[in-house]
Amino acid sequence: MNCKYFGKCGSCSLYEMTYEQQLSYKINREKERFKEFYINDFEIIKSEDSRFRNRAEFRIWKEYDKENIPTLSYAMTSFEKKVLPISLCEIVSENIHLLMPKLLKLIEKSEILSFKLFACEFLASTTNDILVTLIYHKKLDEKWMQEAKKLEEELKVKIIGRSRGQKIILSSDYINETLTINNKQFFFEYKEGGFTQPNTKVNIQMIQWVLQHLEKSNKDLCELYCGGGNFTIPLSTKFRKTLATEISKTSIKSALRNCELNNIDNIDFIRMSAEEFVEACANKREFNRLKDIDLKEFNFSTIFVDPPRAGLDETTTKLVKNYDKIIYISCNPETLHRDLKELTKTHKIDNFALFDQFAYTNHCESGVILNKI
């Protein structure tokens, strides 16, 4: 990939290397980090070289010419932490890339839409569904809604307007996505505000990687940090029953809807933090949210965790160690390393993969499968 903002825009920090070089750099760095636990080769899942991100956020920047006529542009933060106006972004998916200039041109023509517009977020699917969230520093009124509706119809996208204490959904607050996993289609609704994996092609391969390392079982799966069921739904096909928990209400709503869309009825989704789930398992606290679920009815063999950057807290790490098989997907190698120090006291790492979800940045996603010693 070549981007005219390489070296200026603070988003892509590994800009001096080719795709393959930045990947090798990350592989070597992670091999060194994890060598005390794992010395075999990592399985490597590559990204596309460009146009791989299905969600993106930009500031909106206004500049005035000599006649005081404003021009809008998207903006990122530069390495010097200054505003950097940009006309394109090479890492966003093709549909976001094509939409970006058209959207800005139409917004520029409308005083109502452009006034106090502060930021813009895109969420796109491979089925060409796009949600645009316009974020303002002003109260949004009926006039704004009329103008935004016209924009929605002209561009054939879904628009949400946000301002302090306001969220205006013009037609819908989610997009439809279809993921083809091992030749089978899975259907998802991605809701604005819920977590979704940013690199769809890598996401599909992450799910396939986990499935490839799982035998069909008549036992049960426990999942923490399940989001909208991205892994849960395909993985549930390998287990008798699945119990999946997640802290976000928005994500649990999506997860329940995604189950319906895929006609899956062997998953129980519960809105519950990992810390609360630990308390429920230890019978330390009673939860109304668990009133219809008898934890004793599950015969768990495997636990799947995909925590946020902070990794697992101490009590969750202890709980996870009770399961025969642990599947750990991590977006932060530092906290993964810390957690593996503890988990490798009782479990052995059998598989380790690096997923290059965040190409041209220092970030990388990992997958580890551990089995009880």
Ligand SMILES: C[S@@+](CC[C@H](N)C(=O)[O-])C[C@H]1O[C@@H](n2cnc3c(N)ncnc32)[C@H](O)[C@@H]1O
């Ligand atoms: C990296 S995302 C993974 C989501 C999902 N596995 C996926 O692939 O889309 C982490 C998820 O953990 C949730 N989360 C954050 N803190 C949590 C906590 N303390 N307990 C449970 N879930 C939490 C977030 O809402 C988010 O959905």
